[in-house]
Amino acid sequence: MGTAAAVLTLAGLAILVFRRRTVPAVFLATTVMDKLMFVFLGATLLFGTLATVVYQVFGSGFHYRETISPWMRELMIFRPRPELMLEVPLLFQLHVITALLLFALWPFTRLVHVFSAPVGYLFRPYIVYRSRDELRGARAPKRGWDPIEAPDPQRLRRP
Numbered sequence: 001m002g003t004a005a006a007v008l009t010l011a012g013l014a015i016l017v018f019r020r021r022t023v024p025a026v027f028l029a030t031t032v033m034d035k036l037m038f039v040f041l042g043a044t045l046l047f048g049t050l051a052t053v054v055y056q057v058f059g060s061g062f063h064y065r066e067t068i069s070p071w072m073r074e075l076m077i078f079r080p081r082p083e084l085m086l087e088v089p090l091l092f093q094l095h096v097i098t099a100l101l102l103f104a105l106w107p108f109t110r111l112v113h114v115f116s117a118p119v120g121y122l123f124r125p126y127i128v129y130r131s132r133d134e135l136r137g138a139r140a141p142k143r144g145w146d147p148i149e150a151p152d153p154q155r156l157r158r159p
């Protein structure tokens, strides 16, 4: 189940990166930090998936509960035991290193939204989105999606 979810996640990431590169408005809003974040996010996902497929699905199985799990638990309670990672297979080591680097980058990237509580949305006034005529978007509107013309202010006036 984890492997199936991982493959879907990688496919979703590929679709979103493709959209970010090919839609001009989205590409213009992409920073260097976003690109760096995608590298580490993609690498973490890829190494995690590869490690599971290579060692757990097709290999003889690796007992991460006796190595990676206690290593993580001890780290969380400020009693680091790096020796627990010494015998861990390379793909798992790469998975954990890229994940830790991703965690270090996290606060400086748009992933920071994960920790935001958008309570203000409940109380703030509505935002009215209006496009300026000459800058309606990067693409011509599709059939059936033509913008509605602004009403003539003269006709809106009461008699």
Ligand code: HEM
Residues within 6 Å of the ligand: 001, 002, 003, 006, 009, 041, 044, 045, 048, 049, 052, 056, 064, 068, 072, 095, 096, 099, 100, 102
């Ligand atoms: C330091 C933090 C992390 C540790 C210690 C860790 C550890 C592990 C371990 C032990 C597995 C193998 C599980 C199994 O064989 O059943 C795994 C798989 C995986 N991890 Fe991580 N991981 C970490 C962070 C992350 C992050 C941040 C992501 C995603 C951005 C991620 C995505 C995955 C994926 C997609 C798999 C493969 C699917 C699966 O095995 O279920 N991991 N990870």
